Amino acid sequence: MEKDLKETLDKVARFYDKRKVGEVGALGFRRSTDLGTLLACMDRMMDEGLIRPHESLFLDLGCADGRVNIFLSYLVRYSVGIEMDEWTLEEYGPLKAELEQSLEKNGLLSPRENIFLYHGDSSDDGVHERITRETGIRFHEFDLFYTYLVMHQEFAQLIAARAKKGAIFMVYGLHRILPLYDGLSLLTPISPVEGVLALYQKD
Numbered sequence: 001m002e003k004d005l006k007e008t009l010d011k012v013a014r015f016y017d018k019r020k021v022g023e024v025g026a027l028g029f030r031r032s033t034d035l036g037t038l039l040a041c042m043d044r045m046m047d048e049g050l051i052r053p054h055e056s057l058f059l060d061l062g063c064a065d066g067r068v069n070i071f072l073s074y075l076v077r078y079s080v081g082i083e084m085d086e087w088t089l090e091e092y093g094p095l096k097a098e099l100e101q102s103l104e105k106n107g108l109l110s111p112r113e114n115i116f117l118y119h120g121d122s123s124d125d126g127v128h129e130r131i132t133r134e135t136g137i138r139f140h141e142f143d144l145f146y147t148y149l150v151m152h153q154e155f156a157q158l159i160a161a162r163a164k165k166g167a168i169f170m171v172y173g174l175h176r177i178l179p180l181y182d183g184l185s186l187l188t189p190i191s192p193v194e195g196v197l198a199l200y201q202k203d
């Protein structure tokens with residue numbers, strides 16, 4: 001990874017990791033990915049050829065404030081997210097504006113203009129159709145799907161039924177016990193990357 005990109009991703013990770021949601025208290029259902037840890041995972045996935053820089057198409061199924069989308073925007077061609085709670089999605093803009101100011105002050109790279117976030121249910125065909133209309137990407141063209149544990153069984157079924165062969169399902173928040181899903185193969189021995197991210201490939 002180039003030096004300015006690495007420095008930028010470190011900064012983005014530190015920015016969001018200071019602003020995590022749901023570590024304690026009532027907002028546990030929308031816990032935030034630790035982007036410092038995700039950076040190490042992305043390095044490994046790029047080394048393994050599982051992310052093709054500026055080519056892969058990424059979809060976060062339950063993106064909350066879009067922090068994983070901002071992070072991935074530097075690495076993929078399109079970084080798309082779907083979030084069910086409108087008020088959670090509304091945090092995206094103000095946080096991004098604050099991040100951009102801080103990046104600019106430090107002479108670092110801004111997030112790329114390839115982020116598209118949608119309000120709705122990740123398993124809703126209507127939302128998938130909106131994504132296709134606005135980005136040109138059909139569900140079966142995404143290379144990488146992501147969830148922080150929410151509805152992972154339902155999303156695995158959706159990916160098994162609708163994604164293309166070889167697509168990767170990234171499930172963050174797992175540790176020792178890794179679930180198996182019909183139609184997807186757990187990528188071993190790499191999983192769980194950094195002890196937290198399980199990778200599955202559509203058969």
Ligand SMILES: C[S@@+](CC[C@H](N)C(=O)[O-])C[C@H]1O[C@@H](n2cnc3c(N)ncnc32)[C@H](O)[C@@H]1O
Pocket residue numbers: 028029030031032033060061062063064065067068082083084085088120121122123147148149150151
């Ligand atoms: C644990 S948070 C993870 C947020 C973000 N992906 C991250 O890793 O930092 C999961 C989010 O998924 C949302 N969610 C749950 N089920 C969903 C669904 N079916 N479609 C869209 N969003 C959903 C929740 O509202 C919550 O904001």
